[in-house]
Amino acid sequence: MHLRFALAIVAAVAMQARADTDAIVHGTVVKVEDHEIYVDLGTSRGIADGAPLRLKRPIHLKHPITRAPISDWIPIGAATITQAGSTLSRAVIGELVDQVQPGDIAEVLVVAEHDASPQPVVASGPPVDPATQDVLRVFAGQANQPIDTRIATWERYLSRHPGSKLAPAITTDLETLRNLRDAMHAPTAAQINESVSTVAHHAPSQASLAAAVPVAFVLAQPEHVASAYLHYRTAGTRTYRRLLLVREHDVYLRGVIPADAVRPPGVEYFVELATPSGRTSIALGSPESPTRVEVAAPPILERFAATPDRSSVHVDARYLDFATFDKRTGNRRDTMTQATIDFVYRLDGRRPGPSFVESLGVGYGIYDGKGGFADHAWTASDPLPTAGFRYGYADIEVGGHLASVHVSAGGQVIAGVGRDGFGMGLEGRVRLGDRDDTNLVLSGRTVDQVGYLSEIKLGVRPLDAVMVGVSVGATDQPARGDTGVILGTELELVSLDRVSITARGSWQGRSTQHGGVGGGAGVGFYW
Amino acid sequence: MRTPICLAAIATSFAITSAAHAAVHVPPSDATAGTPLELVVEAPPSTPSLVVHYRAPHASGFTALELVRKDDAHWTATLPGDVVIAPGVDYYIDAGGTPIFASQQWPHTTLVHLSADDARRTRDSLRSQARRYRVHALGEFVDFGSKKTEANMPLTDRYYRVDADFSYRLWAYPLEELQFGYTRLLGEAPREDMTASSGAGFKVAGWFGLGMAVAEGVRIDGRAIVLATQSGFQMGTRGEARLGELDGSHVALGGEYLADVGTSAFFRLGWGTVPGFPMAATVEVTNLPVSTNDHGVRLFYDVAHEVLAGVHVGVRLGYAARDQQVHGFTSGATATVDF
Numbered sequence: 001m002h003l004r005f006a007l008a009i010v011a012a013v014a015m016q017a018r019a020d021t022d023a024i025v026h027g028t029v030v031k032v033e034d035h036e037i038y039v040d041l042g043t044s045r046g047i048a049d050g051a052p053l054r055l056k057r058p059i060h061l062k063h064p065i066t067r068a069p070i071s072d073w074i075p076i077g078a079a080t081i082t083q084a085g086s087t088l089s090r091a092v093i094g095e096l097v098d099q100v101q102p103g104d105i106a107e108v109l110v111v112a113e114h115d116a117s118p119q120p121v122v123a124s125g126p127p128v129d130p131a132t133q134d135v136l137r138v139f140a141g142q143a144n145q146p147i148d149t150r151i152a153t154w155e156r157y158l159s160r161h162p163g164s165k166l167a168p169a170i171t172t173d174l175e176t177l178r179n180l181r182d183a184m185h186a187p188t189a190a191q192i193n194e195s196v197s198t199v200a201h202h203a204p205s206q207a208s209l210a211a212a213v214p215v216a217f218v219l220a221q222p223e224h225v226a227s228a229y230l231h232y233r234t235a236g237t238r239t240y241r242r243l244l245l246v247r248e249h250d251v252y253l254r255g256v257i258p259a260d261a262v263r264p265p266g267v268e269y270f271v272e273l274a275t276p277s278g279r280t281s282i283a284l285g286s287p288e289s290p291t292r293v294e295v296a297a298p299p300i301l302e303r304f305a306a307t308p309d310r311s312s313v314h315v316d317a318r319y320l321d322f323a324t325f326d327k328r329t330g331n332r333r334d335t336m337t338q339a340t341i342d343f344v345y346r347l348d349g350r351r352p353g354p355s356f357v358e359s360l361g362v363g364y365g366i367y368d369g370k371g372g373f374a375d376h377a378w379t380a381s382d383p384l385p386t387a388g389f390r391y392g393y394a395d396i397e398v399g400g401h402l403a404s405v406h407v408s409a410g411g412q413v414i415a416g417v418g419r420d421g422f423g424m425g426l427e428g429r430v431r432l433g434d435r436d437d438t439n440l441v442l443s444g445r446t447v448d449q450v451g452y453l454s455e456i457k458l459g460v461r462p463l464d465a466v467m468v469g470v471s472v473g474a475t476d477q478p479a480r481g482d483t484g485v486i487l488g489t490e491l492e493l494v495s496l497d498r499v500s501i502t503a504r505g506s507w508q509g510r511s512t513q514h515g516g517v518g519g520g521a522g523v524g525f526y527w
Numbered sequence: 528m529r530t531p532i533c534l535a536a537i538a539t540s541f542a543i544t545s546a547a548h549a550a551v552h553v554p555p556s557d558a559t560a561g562t563p564l565e566l567v568v569e570a571p572p573s574t575p576s577l578v579v580h581y582r583a584p585h586a587s588g589f590t591a592l593e594l595v596r597k598d599d600a601h602w603t604a605t606l607p608g609d610v611v612i613a614p615g616v617d618y619y620i621d622a623g624g625t626p627i628f629a630s631q632q633w634p635h636t637t638l639v640h641l642s643a644d645d646a647r648r649t650r651d652s653l654r655s656q657a658r659r660y661r662v663h664a665l666g667e668f669v670d671f672g673s674k675k676t677e678a679n680m681p682l683t684d685r686y687y688r689v690d691a692d693f694s695y696r697l698w699a700y701p702l703e704e705l706q707f708g709y710t711r712l713l714g715e716a717p718r719e720d721m722t723a724s725s726g727a728g729f730k731v732a733g734w735f736g737l738g739m740a741v742a743e744g745v746r747i748d749g750r751a752i753v754l755a756t757q758s759g760f761q762m763g764t765r766g767e768a769r770l771g772e773l774d775g776s777h778v779a780l781g782g783e784y785l786a787d788v789g790t791s792a793f794f795r796l797g798w799g800t801v802p803g804f805p806m807a808a809t810v811e812v813t814n815l816p817v818s819t820n821d822h823g824v825r826l827f828y829d830v831a832h833e834v835l836a837g838v839h840v841g842v843r844l845g846y847a848a849r850d851q852q853v854h855g856f857t858s859g860a861t862a863t864v865d866f
Binding site: 200201202203204205206207208211213214216218248249251252254299300301302303304305306307308309310311313341343345360361362363364366367368387388389390391392393394413415416417418419421422527 | 552554556557613614626627628630633635647742744745770771772775777780794796798799800801802808809811812821823826846848849850851
């Protein structure tokens with residue numbers, strides 16, 4: 001029913017346009033040059049020098065009720081034909097040329113021999129509800145109106161009927177019109193600064209984090225104002241978001257700054273007014289000097305909130321044999337076993353986030369080793385040396401983004417007991433890339449009574465469920481013996497529900513003759 | 528000055544519009560909790576009865592309060608402080624029953640702020656579920672394993688420890704908490720000549736502690752301890768610096784000195800990411816139970832669960848070693864009652 005009635009209105013508008021063409025010759029702008037244009041109308045169509053010329057921009061909209069496509073136009077300006085040719089005419093239009101583009105409609109008035117005034121058209125159709133009638137009335141009144149007027153009319157309607165069932169469709173059309181206006185001519189600073197009205201407003205001094213902020217403004221000259229926008233942003237961000245304020249009791253403009261914009265260090269806003277003709281003005285603050293409401297940063301305690309997916313524990317064990325392939329005679333045993341249990345709390349969650357301290361950890365580990373030398377054959381009089389270390393550690397990793405690359409640095413403080421009693425150790429590392437994705441880690445560790453390990457490890461994630469690591473390291477562990485090389489690979493399945501499983505393999509050697517293989521496994525739990 | 532538009536500057540404009548708009552109200556910027564809130568309406572004396580309808584947060588209905596004339600152009604009403612509650616007070620105004628500012632369907636909300644200390648106290652109260660008292664007990668048995676003497680006799684190295692304490696959350700910032708407690712620590716440790724083990728520790732120690740927090744979530748606990756050891760009256764102290772919440776996710780670094788008995792330093796990582804099961808892992812370097820002992824390293828893991836409202840019980844499991852060959856285990860239990 002609404003559709004039929006709406007189509008009748010559309011037909012009425014169209015019929016009115018046809019009546020106007022009785023006295024008007026239509027053409028198109030075909031060329032735009034410095035201060036002049038050419039149109040495809042000439043003396044063959046009755047055009048003469050000095051004939052008045054109107055220029056219009058065709059626009060394509062949708063009907064607010066039926067959503068049927070509608071072709072309409074908006075006026076650009078008027079001029080006169082400077083020189084009429086047989087098929088083309090030239091018009092010098094001066095500064096107006098900036099707003100004209102090829103394809104615009106050119107209409108030249110040819111003296112009409114009859115009254116072309118359109119006859120009133122009475123639309124027939126079934127009755128519609130008052131809200132739809134309101135929208136149809138506003139829409140019908142926009143025909144052939146300048147774009148600023150169309151925008152102001154719809155904004156005025158929306159500000160007074162924010163709950164209308166047709167508001168979403170009108171909002172869509174409004175955005176189309178705004179984009180068109182921006183494409184045609186952005187308002188100049190002088191236009192924006194022209195005063196339409198002032199508003200009285202007491203800004204809140206502070207707001208709570210992530211809590212919406214209601215605001216109300218009182219118009220000093222409500223009769224001058226069709227609509228108003230609140231432009232708001234989180235302080236420190238570049239762009240403002242726009243909110244059409246609700247007009248209430250004629251003099252009040254009300255709105256609510258959404259909670260997601262209310263973040264530290266504050267929220268900023270200014271108010272823009274529009275007149276019924278579409279002229280706009282800043283009424284409170286400005287883009288450069290907005291009104292500001294402070295928002296306090298959350299306490300440090302919030303950084304430790306009970307957010308899931310931040311905690312994990314990994315249990316790992318590895319066994320390295322440096323002499324598997326040493327075929328020389330004698331006891332050349334050279335092995336090392338290492339096991340750790342590692343508790344980690346991710347302050348940034350399992351995906352990178354805005355956190356300087358990214359993780360904190362604590363853990364416990366053991367080293368046990370035998371041998372440690374490339375060319376030593378152990379005998380009864382020169383027995384195989386053993387080494388061991390039991391240690392705990394605290395771990396921290398800090399990081400951020402440098403030129404869009406995630407970079408972090410971490411370290412461990414190690415304290416433990418070994419063959420010679422209490423000892424300390426340190427580990428440092430630098431990571432390029434996200435730890436849950438492709439990343440490169442350069443690390444160094446030295447532990448009292450055990451030795452050092454320097455390592456470069458590349459981790460990649462070829463599949464969402466799989467991480468693969470390749471490492472190259474140098475070490476004199478487990479007993480500060482000869483330096484050897486470790487070439488390691490590891491495969492980690494990470495798609496299991498809150499569990500990951502790791503398998504490792506390695507080749508290590510302290511000389512060409514003294515080398516061997518190793519392996520290990522690990523399991524991680526996340527919650 | 529934060530008020531962006533001076534009312535005086537537009538007073539003339541409002542005078543003009545007042546004929547068309549009989550009553551104008553500029554809502555106040557915000558309010559302080561518990562402080563009466565004055566609302567002013569600019570309206571001529573002939574205006575029909577002006578009534579403000581207000582409600583505190585979460586209140587079901589509005590309360591009506593008639594505005595009174597302040598002068599020829601202004602009417603006023605003051606909302607009582609007990610409805611001025613964070614996060615905001617809702618109201619609308621009508622004249623003769625017709626809304627002139629906001630409406631019952633969409634009242635205006637004036638934001639209400641707490642003072643910094645009150646806001647913090649409110650958050651602390653929410654976290655603790657308004658329980659300001661805590662009774663806590665911890666018992667643990669720590670075994671570093673047994674070495675052998677040259678005569679092949681065992682050298683035991685172990686102790687048990689019981690801590691019982693009472694805390695009151697004062698929330699007089701930066702002082703957050705007062706603590707009183709009792710500790711008992713008894714065990715056996717190798718003598719310095721490593722010929723045998725002998726008794727170590729103390730039967731009773733009392734202590735008093737303060738929990739200071741210069742910022743929310745940044746806490747320093749200090750403790751002064753008096754103890755009666757095998758050599759007589761002695762002193763001790765304990766300190767802990769902590770980021771985060773003790774019963775939730777946190778990281779802590781601390782140390783303890785007990786004269787004759789030993790010292791310890793620890794690093795603890797706690798997490799509250801599993802609802803209802805706060806956990807912590809701690810690495811500790813210590814020479815307890817006797818100060819002449821070698822230092823050893825412990826790792827222990829705590830997990831607790833709320834079995835009744837405000838009642839948590841937990842267990843502690845751990846591993847301890849004083850050298851690479853000899854090790855032992857830690858076990859313990861905790862109970863906490865908040866009320």
